[in-house]
Amino acid sequence: MRIVMKFGGSSLATAAHIRRAAQLVAGQRASGDQVAVVVSAQGDTTDELIEKAREISSEPDSREKDVLLACGEQMSMALMAMQLQELGCPALSLSGWQAGVHTGPHHGDARILKVDPKRVEAALAEGKVAVVAGFQGLDDSGDITTIGRGGSDTTAVALAAAIGADTCRIYTDVKGVYSADPRVVDRAQIHREISYDEMLEMAALGAQVLHSRAVELAREKRVKVEVRSTFFPEDLGTALSLESGVRRPVRGVACDESVAMVTVLGLDTGPETCRLFTLLADSGVNIDVIIRSPGTAKSRGVVSFSVGGDDGDKVSAVLKSSRRELGYAGFVAQPGMAKVSVVGAGMSDGCGVAATMLRALQEGGIEPQYITTGEIRISVIVPREQAPLAVRLIHKAFFGD
Ligand code: ADP
Ligand code: ASP
Ligand code: MG
Numbered sequence: 001m002r003i004v005m006k007f008g009g010s011s012l013a014t015a016a017h018i019r020r021a022a023q024l025v026a027g028q029r030a031s032g033d034q035v036a037v038v039v040s041a042q043g044d045t046t047d048e049l050i051e052k053a054r055e056i057s058s059e060p061d062s063r064e065k066d067v068l069l070a071c072g073e074q075m076s077m078a079l080m081a082m083q084l085q086e087l088g089c090p091a092l093s094l095s096g097w098q099a100g101v102h103t104g105p106h107h108g109d110a111r112i113l114k115v116d117p118k119r120v121e122a123a124l125a126e127g128k129v130a131v132v133a134g135f136q137g138l139d140d141s142g143d144i145t146t147i148g149r150g151g152s153d154t155t156a157v158a159l160a161a162a163i164g165a166d167t168c169r170i171y172t173d174v175k176g177v178y179s180a181d182p183r184v185v186d187r188a189q190i191h192r193e194i195s196y197d198e199m200l201e202m203a204a205l206g207a208q209v210l211h212s213r214a215v216e217l218a219r220e221k222r223v224k225v226e227v228r229s230t231f232f233p234e235d236l237g238t239a240l241s242l243e244s245g246v247r248r249p250v251r252g253v254a255c256d257e258s259v260a261m262v263t264v265l266g267l268d269t270g271p272e273t274c275r276l277f278t279l280l281a282d283s284g285v286n287i288d289v290i291i292r293s294p295g296t297a298k299s300r301g302v303v304s305f306s307v308g309g310d311d312g313d314k315v316s317a318v319l320k321s322s323r324r325e326l327g328y329a330g331f332v333a334q335p336g337m338a339k340v341s342v343v344g345a346g347m348s349d350g351c352g353v354a355a356t357m358l359r360a361l362q363e364g365g366i367e368p369q370y371i372t373t374g375e376i377r378i379s380v381i382v383p384r385e386q387a388p389l390a391v392r393l394i395h396k397a398f399f400g401d
Pocket of ligand 1: 007008009010011040150171172173174176177178179180181182183206207208209210252
C-alpha cells in the first residue's frame with residue numbers, strides 16, 4: 001500500500017512530538033507500506049514568522065513574506081528526516097519545489113496547479129520515506145509561494161493524488177472530525193464518516209480541522225482521506241466518504257470568528273450597488289453574506305455585507321475613496337463579528353432547521369443580526385464574544401446534552 005501521512009504543527013511542536021510522529025511513520029513503513037510524509041511548521045512557528053516580518057514592516061512585500069514563511073516547514077522536514085534516520089528508517093527531506101509542487105502566482109494564497117512527483121517517486125522506489133514540506137510551492141517565475149493558512153492539508157492531498165496513494169491520513173491534535181470544535185463544545189460527537197460535501201461546507205465555514213481546498217481537491221481527485229489523532233493513533237478517526245451514511249439534518253456546527261459586517265446607507269440600489277461591488281472585487285475583497293433592502297420613494301436603499309475580518313480596512317478604504325462617485329449617505333463598519341453555521345446534507349429535504357437554530361439562540365438571549373441559507377447550511381452572524389455560547393446552544397439543540 002502507498003500512504004501519505006500528514007502531521008500538523010501541534011503534532012510536531014517539540015523534539016518529543018517529532019519523535020512520536022516519526023515512530024508512527026517508521027511503524028507504517030515497517031509494515032511494508034510505501035510512505036510519503038507531509039509536515040507543517042512546528043507549533044506556532046508560522047505565527048512567529050509573521051510577527052518577525054511585522055517587526056520590520058507593517059506591510060511586508062508579499063514575495064519576501066512567502067520566502068520567510070516557507071522556512072517553517074523546511075525546518076520541520078529536515079528534523080523529521082533526521083529523526084526517522086535516527087530510528088533506522090531511511091528518509092529524504094524535500095522542499096515543496098523539490099517535490100514538484102507547482103502553484104499559481106498569488107503570494108500568500110497560491111493554488112496548487114500541478115505536482116510533478118519525480119523525486120518523491122524516486123525516494124519511494126529506493127525504499128525511503130519522502131518527507132515533503134507542506135504549505136509551499138514554486139510559481140511559473142520560479143518564486144516561492146505559500147498556499148494559505150492551514151494549507152499543508154492541501155499539499156498532502158495533492159501529493160496523494162499525484163502519486164496515486166491509497167490513503168491520505170491527516171494526523172492532528174484531535175481524534176477526528178466532530179459535530180463541533182471539541183475545544184468549544186465538551187459534548188461534541190466524533191463522526192466516523194462524513195461526506196466530502198459536508199466536510200467542505202464545514203471547513204469553508206470555519207472548522208479548522210481540514211483546509212477547505214484539501215477537501216475540494218480530495219473530492220475532485222477521489223482521494224481517500226482520513227483524519228486521525230497523532231496522540232491516539234489506534235483510534236480510527238474520521239473517514240471522508242462520497243455519500244453521508246447518516247441521514248441527519250444537521251451534522252455539524254462550525255464557527256468563523258473573523259468576520260466584519262459593513263452597512264452602507266442611502267445607496268441607490270441600481271448601478272451604484274453594482275459599482276460598489278465591482279470596486280470591492282477589484283481590490284481583492286471577498287464578499288460573503290449580502291443583504292439589500294431596496295429604497296422607497298422617500299429614501300434610498302441600504303446594503304449590508306460581510307467580509308473576512310482581515311479585509312475590513314480594505315473595504316473602508318474603498319468606501320471612503322468612492323463616496324463622491326457612489327453618492328451614498330454613510331457607512332457603518334462592525335468588526336469583531338462571527339459567523340456560526342449549521343451544516344448537513346439531510347437538511348435539503350427537511351424543514352425546521354432554521355426554526356430550531358433561532359429558538360436555541362433566542363433562549364440564550366442571542367439575537368442574530370443576519371441570517372443566510374445555502375443548500376446544506378444555515379448561517380447567522382453574531383458578535384464575536386457571543387459566538388462560543390451560540391455554538392454550544394445550537395449544538396445542544398441538535399445533538400442534545
Ligand atoms: P493541525 O495543526 O494538525 O493542522 P489545526 O489546528 O489546523 O491542526 O486543526 C485542528 C483543530 O481544529 C482542533 O484542535 C480543533 O480545535 C479544531 N476544530 C474546529 N472544528 C472542528 C471539528 N468540527 N472537529 C474537529 N476539530 C475541529
Ligand atoms: N504552517 C502553516 C500555517 O500555520 C500551514 C499549516 O499548518 O498547514 O498555516
Ligand atoms: Mg491545520
